[in-house]
Amino acid sequence: MNNTVVVAIPATTANMGPGFDCLGMSLSLYNEIHMSLTPGFINIEIEGEGAEDIARDERNIVFCAAKRVFTEIGESCVGLSIKLINQIPASRGLGSSASAIVGGLVAANKLTGSRLSQERLLDLATEMEGHPDNVAPALLGGIIVSVFQEGKVHYLRVSPPEGLNAVVAIPEFHLSTHSAREVLPKQVSMKDAVFNLSRSALLVAALCQNRLEMLRVAGTDALHQPYRTKLIPGMNEVIEGALQAGALNVTLSGAGPTVIALTDGEKPAVNDAMKGAFQRAGVSCQVKNLKPTVEGARII
Incomplete structure (x- = not known):
C-alpha cells in the first residue's frame, strides 16, 4: 500500500x-x-x-x-x-x-x-x-x-470540440440540489418531453460533429430551467445578455445558481454581460473562464 x-x-x-x-x-x-x-x-x-x-x-x-x-x-x-x-x-x-x-x-x-x-x-x-x-x-x-x-x-x-470555452458566472449564494429539485413538476407534458428529447439528440450530434452553430437551438430546455428561474434572480437576463454578446448557448450549470455560457474561444463581452446582468438583479457574482477538460x- x-x-x-x-x-x-x-x-x-x-x-x-x-x-x-x-x-x-x-x-x-x-x-x-x-x-x-x-x-x-x-x-x-x-x-x-x-x-x-x-x-x-x-x-x-x-x-x-x-x-x-x-x-x-x-x-x-x-x-x-x-x-x-x-x-x-x-x-x-x-x-x-x-x-x-x-x-x-x-x-x-x-x-x-x-x-x-x-x-x-x-x-x-x-x-x-x-x-x-x-x-x-x-x-x-x-x-x-x-x-x-x-x-x-x-x-x-x-x-469536447477544439476551441470550446466555458464562461461561468457564479452567484455568491448557495442553492442546494434538493431545493432546486423541489420546484420541478412531478409530471411533464408530451410536448415538453419531445422538446427536450429532440434538443438533447441535436446537442450530442452537434458536439460530435463540431457544429457549434447548432448549440443555440440544441441547448434549450423545457423540463427544469423554466421552473428554477424564480430561485435565481436575474437568470433570464443573464442568459439573454450572454447570447446577445456572442455566446453559443447559455444554460444553468446543474441545478444552479451558476449560469454557464459556451463560447467559441474567449469572449470578454460575454463575461461582462453576465456579470452586469447579475449585478442589475442585485446579485454579486464571480465570473471565470474555464475550458472543457x-x-x-x-x-x-
Missing part, C-alpha cells in the same frame, strides 16, 4: 441544457485530495472553498466515499488522514459533491492497491450521488452521455 495519495478532480457542469440527469462535462477547475492511512484515528483538514461549512468527522463526504471502497474490498477502515484543497464552490452547480465522492473513491482505491476498476468506481459514485451526470465526467473527463440502469452506468464519452480525476 502507498503512504500518501494525492488526487485532482475537475469541476463539472451537468445537464448542458436539455440533457437533464444524463449529460455532463468536466471543467478546468479542481479540488485536490491528499489521503493517507492513519490507524486508530481520523484527521480531516480543509482549505479553500467551503472550508467553514464542510464536516471534519465521519460525516465528511470524502471520508464516506473512502470508507465505501474499504467495504467493497472487504477490509475495515482503521483510520484516515485527509486534506482537502478546494477550488470548486459548494452548492453552486459545479459538481462539488461529485468531486468529493469521486476523489474519495479514487484516492482510497489507489491507497489500497487499485483493486476496483474504473467502471466499478463509477457505479459506486453514482450510487452515492444518485445519478451519473456529474460523477461520470468528474471521473472520466470530457463530455459524458450516461444512463444508470439496475445498478450500472452505461455511458459514451465525447471529446479531456481528463477526469487523476493521481498527481
Whole structure:
C-alpha cells in the first residue's frame, strides 16, 4: 500500500441544457485530495472553498466515499488522514459533491492497491450521488452521455470540440440540489418531453460533429430551467445578455445558481454581460473562464 495519495478532480457542469440527469462535462477547475492511512484515528483538514461549512468527522463526504471502497474490498477502515484543497464552490452547480465522492473513491482505491476498476468506481459514485451526470465526467473527463440502469452506468464519452470555452458566472449564494429539485413538476407534458428529447439528440450530434452553430437551438430546455428561474434572480437576463454578446448557448450549470455560457474561444463581452446582468438583479457574482477538460480525476 502507498503512504500518501494525492488526487485532482475537475469541476463539472451537468445537464448542458436539455440533457437533464444524463449529460455532463468536466471543467478546468479542481479540488485536490491528499489521503493517507492513519490507524486508530481520523484527521480531516480543509482549505479553500467551503472550508467553514464542510464536516471534519465521519460525516465528511470524502471520508464516506473512502470508507465505501474499504467495504467493497472487504477490509475495515482503521483510520484516515485527509486534506482537502478546494477550488470548486459548494452548492453552486459545479459538481462539488461529485468531486468529493469521486476523489474519495479514487484516492482510497489507489491507497489500497487499485483493486476496483474504473467502471466499478463509477457505479459506486453514482450510487452515492444518485445519478451519473456529474460523477461520470468528474471521473472520466470530457463530455459524458450516461444512463444508470439496475445498478450500472452505461455511458459514451465525447471529446469536447477544439476551441470550446466555458464562461461561468457564479452567484455568491448557495442553492442546494434538493431545493432546486423541489420546484420541478412531478409530471411533464408530451410536448415538453419531445422538446427536450429532440434538443438533447441535436446537442450530442452537434458536439460530435463540431457544429457549434447548432448549440443555440440544441441547448434549450423545457423540463427544469423554466421552473428554477424564480430561485435565481436575474437568470433570464443573464442568459439573454450572454447570447446577445456572442455566446453559443447559455444554460444553468446543474441545478444552479451558476449560469454557464459556451463560447467559441474567449469572449470578454460575454463575461461582462453576465456579470452586469447579475449585478442589475442585485446579485454579486464571480465570473471565470474555464475550458472543457479531456481528463477526469487523476493521481498527481
